[in-house]
Amino acid sequence: MVRQITKDEMYDAVAPDDFASMIEVDRYAGRATAFDKIISATHDHFWDPLDKKYIDFDEGFDIENEALIPEDFVPALQTKLVDEHLKGKERIRFINEVARWQLSAILHGEAGALALSASLCHILRDQGAQEYAANQAREEARHVTAFSKYIESRWGAPLPCGPTLQNLLTEMVNAPEVYKKIVGMQMLVEGLAMGAFATFFKESNDPVMKHLMQLVMTDEAFHHKFGKIWADRTVPHLSEEEHNIVEDWAAECFQTLLFNLVNPEQMKDLYADFGLDWEEVMAAFLEAATDDERRERMQESTDIFRVLIKTLLNAGIITDRTKDVYATYVNMDELRQEGDEMVGDAIAEEGIGFLQKVNFGKDEGYDLKAHASAAE
Ligand SMILES: [Fe+2]
Ligand SMILES: [Fe+2]
Numbered sequence: 001m002v003r004q005i006t007k008d009e010m011y012d013a014v015a016p017d018d019f020a021s022m023i024e025v026d027r028y029a030g031r032a033t034a035f036d037k038i039i040s041a042t043h044d045h046f047w048d049p050l051d052k053k054y055i056d057f058d059e060g061f062d063i064e065n066e067a068l069i070p071e072d073f074v075p076a077l078q079t080k081l082v083d084e085h086l087k088g089k090e091r092i093r094f095i096n097e098v099a100r101w102q103l104s105a106i107l108h109g110e111a112g113a114l115a116l117s118a119s120l121c122h123i124l125r126d127q128g129a130q131e132y133a134a135n136q137a138r139e140e141a142r143h144v145t146a147f148s149k150y151i152e153s154r155w156g157a158p159l160p161c162g163p164t165l166q167n168l169l170t171e172m173v174n175a176p177e178v179y180k181k182i183v184g185m186q187m188l189v190e191g192l193a194m195g196a197f198a199t200f201f202k203e204s205n206d207p208v209m210k211h212l213m214q215l216v217m218t219d220e221a222f223h224h225k226f227g228k229i230w231a232d233r234t235v236p237h238l239s240e241e242e243h244n245i246v247e248d249w250a251a252e253c254f255q256t257l258l259f260n261l262v263n264p265e266q267m268k269d270l271y272a273d274f275g276l277d278w279e280e281v282m283a284a285f286l287e288a289a290t291d292d293e294r295r296e297r298m299q300e301s302t303d304i305f306r307v308l309i310k311t312l313l314n315a316g317i318i319t320d321r322t323k324d325v326y327a328t329y330v331n332m333d334e335l336r337q338e339g340d341e342m343v344g345d346a347i348a349e350e351g352i353g354f355l356q357k358v359n360f361g362k363d364e365g366y367d368l369k370a371h372a373s374a375a376e
Contacts, residue, residue: 002176005242010034011230013123013178027125034229035132038222041371042135045218045352046359049146053358055215057153061206067095068154068206073199074098075262076271081284085276094274100151101267104158105165105260106196107147109189112169113223114140116185119173132226139219150212162266168256179234179246186227187315188253191308194220194344199304201347214351221348221368224311231315244321250312251322258305307342310335345369 004013010032014021021027047054061068074095076082086094117140120133151158161169172184197220201213238246260266264285268278309326312318313335323332345368352366 003245004177005179005234005238005246010126010129011178011182011234012125013176014125016119016122016176021125028127030126032126032128034233035128035226037371038225039128039131039135041222042139043359044366044371045222045355047142047215047218047355049142049149049215054355055146055208055211057149057208059208061154061208063096063154064089065092066205067092068099068204068209069095069200070203070205071095073203075285076264076281079281079284079288081280082276086274090274096154097270097273098267100155101159101270102196103147103151104160105162106193107144107151107158108161108165108169109193110140110143110147112173113185113189114144115173116169116181120178120181123176123178136223136226139223143216143219146212146216150209153208154206159270162260164256164260164263164266168253168260180249182227182230183246183250183317184253186223186230187311187317188250188257188308190220190224190227191311192257192304194224194342195304195307198307198344198347214347214354217344217348218351218355221342221345222371224307224342224344228311228315231317235316243319247317247319247322250317251325254308254312254325257308306330306335307344310338310342 002015006012009030049055049057052058071077076098077086077091077095082094114137117133117136121130121137124130124133148158168184169189172181172189175181175184194217197213197217201210201217204210204213235243235246262285264271264278264281271278271281305326309318309330309332312326313332318326318332326332349366349368352368353363356366357363
């Protein structure tokens with residue numbers, strides 16, 4: 001028996017194969033208005049990855065001689081073993097292959113987000129929520145196209161998905177529970193993505209990659225808000241037992257995402273390609289990364305986990321029960337004191353300004369908050 005934890009009628013769900021419920025006469029009368037602003041804002045940030053007036057993937061980059069991302073974005077280079085092993089052109093090739101692995105993981109994540117939002121259409125009963133999900137599915141589809149195009153232009157083809165990430169995405173896409181989908185994808189994966197996109201946008205040496213990140217963020221900022229609306233309307237009404245279920249699921253997803261990013265086993269083929277053994281790299285990591293160093297790195301405001309942790313914290317999903325899972329990577333008290341401004345929002349706003357100019361010939365600035373909040 002599937003346990004749905006639904007506190008607001010607009011997240012009411014049926015089984016994925018229960019189409020009969022969708023054509024019940026009573027169903028058509030209700031339609032939540034909470035997502036209307038986000039749905040209609042989709043026109044403000046429309047873009048087409050195949051149209052050069054938005055982005056041109058034919059713009060080249062000297063991938064043999066230039067690193068796409070800075071060295072401190074490649075944690076393995078902070079270890080003595082890898083640092084001493086890779087010099088000159090081979091070092092640049094390594095950095096660019098790590099970038100390829102990271103962007104491939106993002107591409108697989110986008111494919112997961114596409115399948116997941118489509119799956120929400122099958123289970124959510126509310127028409128407004130369904131329209132939101134269908135709209136997100138359409139935007140995720142253009143992200144899949146955009147990242148495929150970018151990867152094709154730089155490397156020809158993506159790298160396969162690491163097994164840990166693949167398992168997590170599969171579990172979310174196939175889960176019948178709405179809370180698992182929304183907490184796992186909308187809050188954690190989307191939160192991690194916003195953090196990663198913001199960092200790539202700021203740090204990348206490739207103007208095409210920078211621009212791609214900003215365009216994707218104009219959409220993702222809204223997806224991330226959908227998770228927030230769910231949390232605002234659900235978390236305060238959870239019983240202690242239900243809260244524990246949601247909180248534990250979030251901690252489990254977080255640990256999996258972290259593992260995917262930091263465990264060298266997930267990219268062992270890549271290390272092998274450079275004559276490095278992943279188990280030796282792992283040992284070198286353990287030797288190099290004292291907790292203090294890591295914590296310092298994590299506390300940079302653009303750090304990729306920060307958006308994700310802040311979202312969960314603001315939503316009341318992290319309590320004393322699980323805060324230690326996250327506390328190693330970020331100063332929780334400091335995070336608690338910050339406002340609810342997210343690191344990616346300013347970049348997304350600027351991106352929407354660009355799209356307004358291309359789409360409508362005007363650039364009057366864009367207030368993301370006003371368009372992405374829940375309609376009352
Ligand atoms: Fe996406
Ligand atoms: Fe998304």
